Amino acid sequence: MPDLASYLVFFLVVALTYALLCLGLALQWGFTGLFNVGVAGFFAIGAYASAILTGPDYPGQFGGFGLPIPLGWLGGMAAAAVAALAVGALTLRLRQDYLAIATFGVAVVIQLLALNLESLTGGAFGLGFIPRPLFGRFGSSTAFNLFYLALMTSLVGLVWLALEALVRGPWGRVLRAIREDETAAEALGKPVFRHRLESFAIGSAVMGLAGGLYASFTGFIAPQDFQAILTFQVWAMLIVGGAGSFAGAVLGAVAVWALWTASGALIDQLLPAAFQVRGAALQIVLIGVVLAATLVLRPRGLIVERAALSARAADGR
Amino acid sequence: MPGRGKVPPPREVELTDTPLLEIEGVSRHFGGVAAVDGVSFRLRGTPIAGLIGPNGAGKTTLFNLIAGSLRPSAGRIRLAGRRIDGLPPHRVYAAGLGRTFQIPRPFHAMSVLENVMLAPTGQRGERFWCNWLGRGAIAREERAIRERALGWLAFLGLDRLADEPAAVLSGGQRTLLELARVLMGEPRLVLLDEPGAGVNPALLATIVERLAELNRRGIAFLVIEHNMDLVMSLCRPILVMAEGRLLLEGDAASVRGDRRVVEAYLGGAAA
Ligand SMILES: Nc1ncnc2c1ncn2[C@@H]1O[C@H](COP(=O)(O)OP(=O)(O)OP(=O)(O)O)[C@@H](O)[C@H]1O
Ligand SMILES: [Mg+2]
Numbered sequence: 001m002p003d004l005a006s007y008l009v010f011f012l013v014v015a016l017t018y019a020l021l022c023l024g025l026a027l028q029w030g031f032t033g034l035f036n037v038g039v040a041g042f043f044a045i046g047a048y049a050s051a052i053l054t055g056p057d058y059p060g061q062f063g064g065f066g067l068p069i070p071l072g073w074l075g076g077m078a079a080a081a082v083a084a085l086a087v088g089a090l091t092l093r094l095r096q097d098y099l100a101i102a103t104f105g106v107a108v109v110i111q112l113l114a115l116n117l118e119s120l121t122g123g124a125f126g127l128g129f130i131p132r133p134l135f136g137r138f139g140s141s142t143a144f145n146l147f148y149l150a151l152m153t154s155l156v157g158l159v160w161l162a163l164e165a166l167v168r169g170p171w172g173r174v175l176r177a178i179r180e181d182e183t184a185a186e187a188l189g190k191p192v193f194r195h196r197l198e199s200f201a202i203g204s205a206v207m208g209l210a211g212g213l214y215a216s217f218t219g220f221i222a223p224q225d226f227q228a229i230l231t232f233q234v235w236a237m238l239i240v241g242g243a244g245s246f247a248g249a250v251l252g253a254v255a256v257w258a259l260w261t262a263s264g265a266l267i268d269q270l271l272p273a274a275f276q277v278r279g280a281a282l283q284i285v286l287i288g289v290v291l292a293a294t295l296v297l298r299p300r301g302l303i304v305e306r307a308a309l310s311a312r313a314a315d316g317r
Numbered sequence: 318m319p320g321r322g323k324v325p326p327p328r329e330v331e332l333t334d335t336p337l338l339e340i341e342g343v344s345r346h347f348g349g350v351a352a353v354d355g356v357s358f359r360l361r362g363t364p365i366a367g368l369i370g371p372n373g374a375g376k377t378t379l380f381n382l383i384a385g386s387l388r389p390s391a392g393r394i395r396l397a398g399r400r401i402d403g404l405p406p407h408r409v410y411a412a413g414l415g416r417t418f419q420i421p422r423p424f425h426a427m428s429v430l431e432n433v434m435l436a437p438t439g440q441r442g443e444r445f446w447c448n449w450l451g452r453g454a455i456a457r458e459e460r461a462i463r464e465r466a467l468g469w470l471a472f473l474g475l476d477r478l479a480d481e482p483a484a485v486l487s488g489g490q491r492t493l494l495e496l497a498r499v500l501m502g503e504p505r506l507v508l509l510d511e512p513g514a515g516v517n518p519a520l521l522a523t524i525v526e527r528l529a530e531l532n533r534r535g536i537a538f539l540v541i542e543h544n545m546d547l548v549m550s551l552c553r554p555i556l557v558m559a560e561g562r563l564l565l566e567g568d569a570a571s572v573r574g575d576r577r578v579v580e581a582y583l584g585g586a587a588a
Contacts, residue, residue, distance in 0.1 A: 170442025173435050177424050184422035189410035189438035198445050
């Protein structure tokens with residue numbers, strides 16, 4: 001396979017990992033109004049949990065359960081969901097900002113644990129030799145990447161369908177009511193707290209799945225994969241794509257990741273070696289500009305959901 | 318169809334002399350202000366009771382206390398003998414008590430029909446996993462709820478607007494929509510906060526007529542209203558509140574002739 005094509009495959013696998021993160025965040029923010037600024041933390045929980053469950057027995061290291069890889073992914077989802085339930089149970093009854101603070105705290109704590117809890121996470125060196133599904137069957141890493149792209153595509157599709165079924169159904173109807181008027185929803189007998197908590201946990205489970213898939217794609221994870229910049233990227237993707245729909249989440253992920261990758265490549269080409277490090281900051285600035293432009297020109301993102309349109313049309317009567 | 322359909326069977330509690338609603342020494346303070354101050358009364362049978370009083374008398378606050386939106390600082394509230402003070406609003410609703418708001422709060426972005434379909438509590442489809450695993454059952458449940466919702470919308474004359482976003486409704490239509498939503502929960506008692514406010518006379522007549530019809534079918538109402546003609550003709554008993562206290566309780570004639578009521582209103586106007 002030519003270089004460019006195999007690079008494109010690799011690019012898409014990563015983009016679809018981001019797409020999963022965006023789908024989770026779309027449920028939490030777009031459909032529920034939950035301000036999660038700890039996306040990287042839930043991603044990390046899924047990645048580490050999956051790596052520990054499926055990984056080989058390293059000397060002096062907890063884990064090495066060697067479980068089948070899909071079980072690892074489920075474990076990653078469950079771990080992220082449990083973390084979300086704990087954080088949500090503590091903060092979702094309080095004002096909005098508490099959830100933001102708490103999720104930020106989760107990301108920071110997970111980063112610290114990943115760095116310092118060496119017997120569990122491998123510390124700064126991270127965890128390696130994480131099994132990759134059917135890797136031995138494929139002659140080349142390009143073939144494996146192609147297989148993984150197919151896998152990611154089906155899983156993103158599956159998650160998308162599952163979330164769509166949720167928000168289109170009666171459960172989602174309650175969620176929309178809560179988002180619009182919490183007091184009225186409560187007076188109609190809707191348990192607002194429980195619905196928020198469920199939405200938060202399901203969204204986080206999807207982020208955990210993204211983490212597990214990431215770990216078994218790269219075969220190696222380390223704390224620097226889960227820094228705050230990742231949360232910023234995912235938020236930028238969701239806002240650019242449109243937080244009100246899952247299509248927007250997926251589109252935003254691919255579009256912004258393309259921009260991020262292309263600008264990275266350009267900086268590599270154009271900037272002299274001495275400035276490369278500062279080049280990374282330029283990428284962030286660029287995404288920031290795109291984000292600001294979206295907020296000004298198309299505040300609802302590239303894909304505008306139908307419900308919001310009809311509400312707007314009605315307001316303007 | 319509930320609009321035309323059968324009268325719900327009378328419940329056991331009606332056979333005993335347990336009051337439908339029992340308020341016992343209920344108070345609520347906001348800082349130093351006693352918005353509701355030691356109010357006690359009982360509603361028996363299936364009345365359309367009225368609650369009147371000057372602005373700021375504490376009527377809406379009392380509704381919030383009964384419906385669980387506010388916790389009383391003191392006192393007890395029973396619905397058909399069962400304690401409901403301290404319960405969260407959704408539990409009070411499930412216990413058979415519906416309420417509408419002084420300023421109607423439909424969900425603007427949803428269609429009129431969706432607003433009503435949302436209302437029934439304990440829908441199977443509200444459990445998230447059923448949206449994945451029990452799709453056939455949910456589809457059946459949704460069809461049944463839809464039927465019922467359309468029935469109530471027809472009963473209240475809103476069926477033609479079923480697919481419009483709720484935001485396009487007029488003030489009076491919003492009150493009707495709130496009523497339709499509340500009726501989906503099959504309440505024993507409905508608290509209506511100023512259903513006549515800002516409603517044109519023709520629509521008001523419809524609302525009054527529908528309330529009377531619902532009452533004949535076994536639903537009790539407690540109505541806050543400033544439109545005295547409406548209260549005097551529709552409600553019995555009538556409760557009068559002023560400055561957080563219950564002044565008196567009686568029928569239209571006794572309330573109209575009472576000096577304290579006149580003074581409360583005049584005092585309220587002078588202040
Ligand atoms: N959340 C609150 N915080 C502080 N004070 C409140 C609150 N709710 C009501 N009050 C005060 O309690 C008193 C009673 O208010 P309430 O809304 O119950 O009156 P009302 O009888 O419904 O009046 P209206 O006829 O104007 O609707 C008022 O003095 C009001 O300012
Ligand atoms: Mg009021």
